[in-house]
Amino acid sequence: MREYRSDTNRRPVVGRRLSGTYDRFICIAERSSNHCIHVFGGHVNTISRKRVLGTLGILGAAALTLSACATAPEGDDNANGDAGSDFLACMVSDEGGFDDKSFNELSYNGLLQAEDELGIEIRESESSSEADYEPNLEGMVDAGCSIIVPVGFKLADATQAVADANPEVNFAIVDVDYLSGDNIKQLNYDTAQAAFLAGYAAAGYSTSKVVATYGGAEIPSVTIFMDGFKAGVEQWNEAKGDSVTVLPFDYVGDFTDQVRAQQITEGFLSQNADVILPVGGPLYQGGAEAILDAGADAVILGVDSDLAVADEKYKDLILVSIMKGLDVTVFDSIQQAFDGEFEADIYTGTLENDGVGLSSFYDFEGELPEGMMDELDALKQQIIDGELSGFSEFSPK
Numbered sequence: 001m002r003e004y005r006s007d008t009n010r011r012p013v014v015g016r017r018l019s020g021t022y023d024r025f026i027c028i029a030e031r032s033s034n035h036c037i038h039v040f041g042g043h044v045n046t047i048s049r050k051r052v053l054g055t056l057g058i059l060g061a062a063a064l065t066l067s068a069c070a071t072a073p074e075g076d077d078n079a080n081g082d083a084g085s086d087f088l089a090c091m092v093s094d095e096g097g098f099d100d101k102s103f104n105e106l107s108y109n110g111l112l113q114a115e116d117e118l119g120i121e122i123r124e125s126e127s128s129s130e131a132d133y134e135p136n137l138e139g140m141v142d143a144g145c146s147i148i149v150p151v152g153f154k155l156a157d158a159t160q161a162v163a164d165a166n167p168e169v170n171f172a173i174v175d176v177d178y179l180s181g182d183n184i185k186q187l188n189y190d191t192a193q194a195a196f197l198a199g200y201a202a203a204g205y206s207t208s209k210v211v212a213t214y215g216g217a218e219i220p221s222v223t224i225f226m227d228g229f230k231a232g233v234e235q236w237n238e239a240k241g242d243s244v245t246v247l248p249f250d251y252v253g254d255f256t257d258q259v260r261a262q263q264i265t266e267g268f269l270s271q272n273a274d275v276i277l278p279v280g281g282p283l284y285q286g287g288a289e290a291i292l293d294a295g296a297d298a299v300i301l302g303v304d305s306d307l308a309v310a311d312e313k314y315k316d317l318i319l320v321s322i323m324k325g326l327d328v329t330v331f332d333s334i335q336q337a338f339d340g341e342f343e344a345d346i347y348t349g350t351l352e353n354d355g356v357g358l359s360s361f362y363d364f365e366g367e368l369p370e371g372m373m374d375e376l377d378a379l380k381q382q383i384i385d386g387e388l389s390g391f392s393e394f395s396p397k
Contacts, residue, residue, distance in 0.1 A: 199232020
């Protein structure tokens, strides 16, 4: 990702840093060919590339060459008419950031889809720590947002507080199902169901008969993956008379400490684990790097997004991904609010409604035990029919 600042240095920089008080514009080719991000004082707003040129002119930075930004398609930025220009959809991330290749970024893609398809205005803010959650949400209220999407379980308390203080503003929070209020929609996912299938496949794939999983923060939306994974391994052992071991769970403590993620993975590798499930947004990177550094014959699993597609750098290490339909449900929630049909209800993504599921195994499919894909289909149907359940205490009730 290449960024362009309109500060006095006027040179491209790489990466995303949201501290400081300078203005800058970020054109993100991998997310959308039509948009750039305007950053000021740590806050982020997505705007069209066409508007960047005009804004830079106002700032006196016309000499800045936006070589990385393609020209926007011809036509009105608000293709859906004036109604969209009066509707502002906003999003606040946790500290994982919108480029985590996981739940923040997938949710953000739903926001971008809403901008493109509904012709609405959008605004987003990345949190760098838990202390940012409530101020960022309050900032969105002050900005006049029509709907605010807080991304992640860790924003639950801040969301409840801000929603209670602003009953006229609608919220749609990701990974939560226990808040209250007529202005809060809750988007939750029974990822234990899909993780169960992944654990079953991982046990069948493992040659060392040792698998492992670690999480970011020790919170329900993380542990539910790990519980489901373990239950799937146990199902394999029961069905096949096997003895694949799941090492004790470990947690990084946050979603940013790649060093700790790498250390945990190194510990797993030293105990002969050859399949590892990282559940922590971008923390899969620490796990993958540990495997590469050790030259180990091991793989990881992705979570939330189809990680082999989202981050091709590590695609040869990714057995399969446990996916959540965050982009779809975020878009649907925004569209409902835009159409005047917002409901303060609880959505639960399951295997039955395709809210959760497994990605393709891609090239690894040929390395799975014979008949594995048929077994996974049968197990999926048993879960849908209610014959298999109770994988995690954190599964939605």
